[in-house]
Amino acid sequence: MMLIEERLSRIQEILEAKKSASIDYLAVQLKVSKDTIRRDLIKLEKQEIVKRIHGGAMLANREAMIFNYQERAGKDQVIKERIAKKAAQLIKNNAAVLMDSSTSVEAIIPFLHDKGILAITNSLSHASLLTQIPSSEVRILPGKVHKQQLFIYGAETVDKIRDYFVDYSFLGVFAINADGMFIHTEEEGLVKRQMLLQSKQTIALADHTKLDTTGLFKISSLKELDILITDQEPSSDFLTALEQNHVELILV
Template sequence: MLIEQRLEKIKAIIEEERSATMAYLAEKLKVSKDTIRRDLIKLEHQNILRRTHGGAVSIDREATIFNYQQRSKKHNQIKEQIAYKTAEWIKNNCSIIFDSSTTVEAVIRKLHNKTIYAITNSLTHAILLAQFEKTEVTVLPGALHKEQLFLYGSETVKKIEHYHTDYTILGVFAISADGLFIHTEAEGLVKRQMIEQGDTVIAVADHTKLNTTGLFKVCDLNAIDVLITDHVPQQEFLTCLQNNNVNIITLD
């Protein structure tokens, strides 16, 4: 098979399946992984795909960045259902670190009857939590993101280190076999420390976040304990989650 034909076949596979591993492509095209690796480099230079550890994803499968208002309006019904499912996991009389995502905001609204000690870097979440009679709230320090109203930076990360909580609940910007990703390092470092401090780490994400990637890696899959989403992931990714001891909870 000529290289041009092989590249066209790889492009077609990525376009149809949105992502693929090098092992899968090598088997499909009957060539070595080294050959596939060189082909993926060529296609990445053509802006056809983005290489990941062990494979590639199509460009349009990279997670899209929205501002807070846009994100809060997307997939509202799904967020509500995920929020109900997440709230079922939370025991009464517990401590929780909440990140600044809009799906986490939906979860918070379902916890108003529980006694919790809440820690968050989101001013929006803090105002909501302050309305709950049984909730004590700590707002983390740091630099303020003026559009999305969350706090970040070295001061934020350092303060999180002082806490040891029952749960960390975080929204997922992008998740794949390579781990959890986000579009900025500053927010990613905050999320990474939040994960370190929670006994049980619960990640919440609708299906559009699955098998996507981002600029900054937050953690490996084995750093989270539970993934709550609306649809069962594709088999390859599902197996990867299971191999990393992630408990997958779906609405299906």
């Protein structure tokens, strides 16, 4: 049986690799009860190693997880492009689409040249790229501008999203587990939450490092999600949760 010191060390290793993780995931990985994991996380939080959040934990230095736009754009580009290409194939011609500010969603744009879409976004960079597609119509949401990550947010942004009802909303996932989708900041989370409420179909894009992880702010439960596109099969518990919530899983 693993000693407590070994278990605490293993939890740190998992969080360093995945950036955040749910209690359920940690319990399965360490083969202990969820109550044991909760006690371990309390110890690690007292040592200021981790920060406990809804349903799990993240590294205490949360700022290390929040990349600026250029850093985010360069991460795992090959996987992003595979996921994005599949997402673009789901879009029917002349559809109306809400696109969040994630670089995963941005990767869809090069595959949209023959679609003739109406794209509504809160991202300055997405809007710029979309204007280069002659067949597209582009609308950018109003609000405050985040200067480092180039997205628009705030009450004005959320209110304007309520004016639309579109065919698809595309959301890049920061963290997702059996309890739902999460992100590290409330301002982005509120925008994403409203986007998924204003579409016929919500499609989430997540590479395998985002699965069975958690975040500070809960965007929604899984039942609000229609499709999850990722690059590796999730854990059996997460697969069960997707099936129970009628979320279609697409692997690329």
